[in-house]
Structures are given as C-alpha cells and as structure tokens.
Amino acid sequence: MNMTFLQELFNSITQRDALLRRRQGEIVAPDHAQLIKACHALLESDGEASSIALASRALAMYRQLGEEERRRFFECLETEFAAEPTDIDRAYATYREARNNANLQTLFDACEPRRQELFRRLNLASNGTYELVRMREDLLGLLREPRSDGKELNAIDADFAHLFGSWFNRGFLMLKRIDWNTPASILEKIIRYEAVHEIRDWDDLRRRLDARDRRCFAFFHPAIGDEPLIFVEVALCKGLPDRIQPILSGESAGERDIDDPEAADAAAFFGISNCQTGLRGISFGNFLIKQVVQELKQELPQLKHFVTLSPVPGFSQWLASCRTDESLPAELRRTLEGLDSPDWHRDPEQSDRLKAIIKPLAARYLVEEKNSRGLPLNPVARFHLGNGAELKRINWLGDVSAKGLKQAEGLMVNYLYVLDDIERNHENYIANATVACSSEVRDLNRRARKMAKGENIK
Numbered sequence: 001m002n003m004t005f006l007q008e009l010f011n012s013i014t015q016r017d018a019l020l021r022r023r024q025g026e027i028v029a030p031d032h033a034q035l036i037k038a039c040h041a042l043l044e045s046d047g048e049a050s051s052i053a054l055a056s057r058a059l060a061m062y063r064q065l066g067e068e069e070r071r072r073f074f075e076c077l078e079t080e081f082a083a084e085p086t087d088i089d090r091a092y093a094t095y096r097e098a099r100n101n102a103n104l105q106t107l108f109d110a111c112e113p114r115r116q117e118l119f120r121r122l123n124l125a126s127n128g129t130y131e132l133v134r135m136r137e138d139l140l141g142l143l144r145e146p147r148s149d150g151k152e153l154n155a156i157d158a159d160f161a162h163l164f165g166s167w168f169n170r171g172f173l174m175l176k177r178i179d180w181n182t183p184a185s186i187l188e189k190i191i192r193y194e195a196v197h198e199i200r201d202w203d204d205l206r207r208r209l210d211a212r213d214r215r216c217f218a219f220f221h222p223a224i225g226d227e228p229l230i231f232v233e234v235a236l237c238k239g240l241p242d243r244i245q246p247i248l249s250g251e252s253a254g255e256r257d258i259d260d261p262e263a264a265d266a267a268a269f270f271g272i273s274n275c276q277t278g279l280r281g282i283s284f285g286n287f288l289i290k291q292v293v294q295e296l297k298q299e300l301p302q303l304k305h306f307v308t309l310s311p312v313p314g315f316s317q318w319l320a321s322c323r324t325d326e327s328l329p330a331e332l333r334r335t336l337e338g339l340d341s342p343d344w345h346r347d348p349e350q351s352d353r354l355k356a357i358i359k360p361l362a363a364r365y366l367v368e369e370k371n372s373r374g375l376p377l378n379p380v381a382r383f384h385l386g387n388g389a390e391l392k393r394i395n396w397l398g399d400v401s402a403k404g405l406k407q408a409e410g411l412m413v414n415y416l417y418v419l420d421d422i423e424r425n426h427e428n429y430i431a432n433a434t435v436a437c438s439s440e441v442r443d444l445n446r447r448a449r450k451m452a453k454g455e456n457i458k
Contacts, residue, residue, distance in 0.1 A: 029064055032072040032076060035058060035061045038058040039058055042058055042121050055121055055122045055123070055124045059125050075153070078152070078156055081113060082113050082114065082115070083110065084110070088107070091109075091110040095107045119160070120163070123167075127225075129167065133164075137277045140157070140278070164282050173220070173229070173284070174222065176217070177216065177217055177295075178216040179216070180206060180210040186226050190216070190231060193228065193231070193275040196271040196272065196273060196311060197248055197270070207248075214234065214235060216231060217234070217291075217292045218232075219231070229274070231272075232273075234267050234268065235267075236264035236267055237264055239266060240393065241266075241268045241414075244398055244399045244404070245400065262300060264300065265303060266305035266307060267296050268308065269306075269307070289417065290387075293419070306417040307416045307417065308413070311399065311408060311413075314377070315365055315407065315408040315409065315411060319336070319361060319409065323337070328452060329453075329454040332451055335353055336354070336357060345397055361448055361451075362394050362408075364448035366441070367435045376433075381415075381435075385415070385435055388417070388421070388423060389415040389425065389436070391436065392413075392414040392415060392440075393413070393440060393441070394444065395412045396410070398410065398412025
C-alpha cells in the first residue's frame with residue numbers, strides 16, 4: 001500500500017476540516033472545557049479519518065489556550081481521564097478467582113488511565129508527536145511551579161514518560177552528521193539549542209562545523225522531522241585536551257593541534273545538548289555517544305581515545321559550602337578566600353595556591369559526594385559514569401570563560417570511554433554506584449582526605 005498517498009489523504013482531510021472551521025467562524029480563543037469536550041469526542045470516535053480530524057482539531061484548540069486555561073486542562077485530564085476504580089476492582093476480583101493471562105490482560109487494561117489512549121489518538125494528527133512533546137514541556141513548567149490547590153499533575157507526566165519511552169525507542173532514532181552543508185533550518189536549531197558552550201553567531205558555528213578536525217552528530221526522529229533530539233560536538237586531536245577555549249576559538253592548541261584528521265589519535269566530545277525539554281528523562285545520550293564512537297572508528301580507525309571535555313556544574317556552589325564548614329582546617333578555608341580576588345586566575349602565584357587545594361577537593365566532590373539516591377552529586381558525572389565512562393582527569397583552568405569560572409572555578413573534566421571497559425563500568429555503577437576513576441583522580445581524592453585532617457595543605 002502506498003503510505004505516501006494515505007498520508008496525503010489524511011493531511012487533506014485535516015486541512016479541509018480546519019478550513020471548514022474557519023468558514024464557520026470557529027471560536028478564536030477556546031477554553032479548557034471546549035478542549036475537554038473535543039477530547040471526549042476523540043475517544044468516542046471509531047473511524048480513522050474522523051479520528052485524525054478530531055485529533056488535529058483538539059491540538060489546534062490546545063495551542064490557542066492561555067497559561068491558566070492549560071493548567072485547568074491538565075487538571076481535568078487528571079480527574080476525568082484517569083482509570084476507573086470500579087473497573088479495576090471488578091477486574092482484580094476476577095483475576096483473583098482465575099489467575100490466567102486473559103484476566104491479567106483485562107486487569108492491565110482497567111489499570112491504564114484513559115489519558116494514555118487519548119494521547120495515542122492525539123498522536124494520529126499530522127505533527128501530533130511533536131505537539132505532544134511541546135504539551136509535556138508545558139506540563140513540566142507547571143510542575144516546577146509552587147501549587148496552592150494541592151492537586152498533583154505527576155500522574156499525567158508519568159503517562160507521557162511511559163508513552164514517549166516507547167515512541168522514542170532507540171530503534172526509531174536516526175543518526176545524522178551535521179556539517180556546513182546541512183540545511184539552514186537545522187543549523188539555526190543547533191545554534192538555538194546549544195546548551196553547554198554558547199554559539200555566538202554563524203561564524204562561530206562555521207568554526208565548529210567546517211574545520212577538518214570537527215564533527216557533529218545528532219539524533220532525529222521520523223515523526224518530528226528536522227527537529228533534533230540531541231547533538232554532540234567532537235574535536236579531533238592528539239592526546240587528551242585540557243582546555244576548551246582553543247577548541248571553541250579554533251586557535252592552535254600546540255602539540256594537540258592537527259591539520260589532517262588522520263593524524264588524530266583522540267576524539268573529544270566537548271558539547272552534548274538535549275534539544276527537547278518535553279523529552280526530559282528519555283535517555284538518548286548514552287546511545288548517541290556509543291553510536292558516534294562506532295561512526296568515528298569506521299571513518300578514522302587510528303583513533304585510540306574517546307574522551308569528553310566536560311563542565312562541572314554545581315562545583316562552585318559545593319565549594320562555597322566548604323568555605324563555611326568549620327570542621328575543615330582554618331588554613332584550608334583561608335586559602336579558598338583567594339577566590340574572592342578579582343581575576344585570581346590571572347595571578348600565577350594565587351592560581352597555584354588555589355590549584356593545590358581545589359583539585360583535590362574537586363576529586364572528593366566527584367568521587368564521594370552523593371545525592372539522596374546514593375549517586376554522584378554532579379549531574380554530568382552521573383551521565384557519563386552511568387554510560388560506562390571513567391573519570392580520567394581534572395583539568396585546572398580548563399574553562400576560563402565567565403560561565404566556567406562561575407560554575408566550577410574554571411575546572412573541566414575528562415571522562416574516558418574505553419570500549420573494552422564500558423560494560424563493566426556501567427554494571428558496577430548501576431549495581432553499587434561505583435565511580436570508575438584513574439589512579440590520578442584517586443590520588444587527588446586521598447590528598448583531599450588528608451587536607452580535611454589538616455595535613456599537606458600548601
């Protein structure tokens with residue numbers, strides 16, 4: 001069957017429906033009650049063509065709602081489209097009497113909220129998947145706000161996460177290389193979505209994409225067209241890079257600078273950006289890095305090292321707590337006061353004093369400091385360690401931009417992906433929250449323990 005013909009047919013149905021509504025003087029600004037009524041009609045629809053038209057109509061109405069009306073819409077979803085308790089009780093009673101697969105399936109069906117079927121039907125509309133991703137983005141914004149009415153919308157978010165986990169399964173993702181010949185519509189999105197190191201303008205983007213020693217890859221999904229899900233920027237170099245400014249500016253990085261990609265022995269991932277807030281919690285990064293490693297190995301088989309040059313967001317905030325921790329030696333806390341000096345990183349003597357203190361403390365922060373779930377406190381560490389990487393090296397003054405100094409006193413970290421060790425590191429991390437790290441990082445952590453006792457403070 002010609003799927004292109006069917007898609008064009010369904011699109012024409014949707015367009016005719018929209019045109020008819022305009023001619024009939026459709027209400028310009030619908031309210032949440034009208035949208036809820038449209039959602040009920042969608043769930044009651046039997047025909048595929050009519051369902052597509054109803055789904056398109058409902059999504060168009062949602063886009064016209066104001067913020068408060070959207071909140072009320074979500075609150076109605078929570079109550080009117082939940083699972084029916086009496087159906088669950090009846091199905092469970094039947095299953096208790098006869099524990100067979102048919103009764104178990106009936107129980108599963110009764111427990112599923114009607115919202116999930118509603119979202120599946122809304123997904124029938126042209127561009128429905130992307131509209132639902134944007135809808136969840138709105139919901140996440142509401143979840144971050146303090147709520148005075150006591151209502152909880154987390155159940156709706158769980159429904160979205162459940163469905164998106166299937167819809168954005170790795171099997172549906174398409175890896176594409178981004179270069180200067182990529183359509184401008186996608187390049188504009190790369191500029192907008194870059195979350196680690198801001199892309200200032202088109203010239204800046206060209207430096208990152210057009211040089212022979214650069215690569216950029218992104219995941220796309222067939223249902224949302226040219227909207228990237230996540231992308232990673234790569235610099236080819238000799239050895240492990242320790243500073244981000246030369247990479248971003250395109251300046252010579254000394255012996256690590258290369259003219260020919262085949263002279264490189266390392267691929268450095270220096271920026272990984274998630275693009276769709278509405279897909280938060282849906283894991284793409286681990287698949288992306290591993291597939292990009294395979295792509296690069298195929299193109300450049302001489303590459304030996306796959307490493308990141310990663311920021312350490314939150315370290316400065318943690319370090320500030322050390323400065324007021326009276327259980328730490330007074331000499332250590334006095335040395336940290338040097339961070340208050342303007343341009344301290346430009347003063348070699350001051351920088352060396354702080355380096356002797358801060359690098360060991362950074363090792364302690366990355367290796368030992370845990371969150372309430374017993375995982376590393378640092379989110380970037382959780383991501384790469386969870387992917388099976390090793391905490392290889394802590395780089396002093398790796399990022400001296402205003403952002404880098406503010407979030408981590410200029411520190412950057414190399415996480416090393418050793419292909420033969422990834423699975424073992426991943427399993428140890430999942431089972432025991434083990435932080436795989438190099439002997440250099442372990443030595444720094446031991447030094448931090450001694451410093452906490454008043455030993456070896458310089």
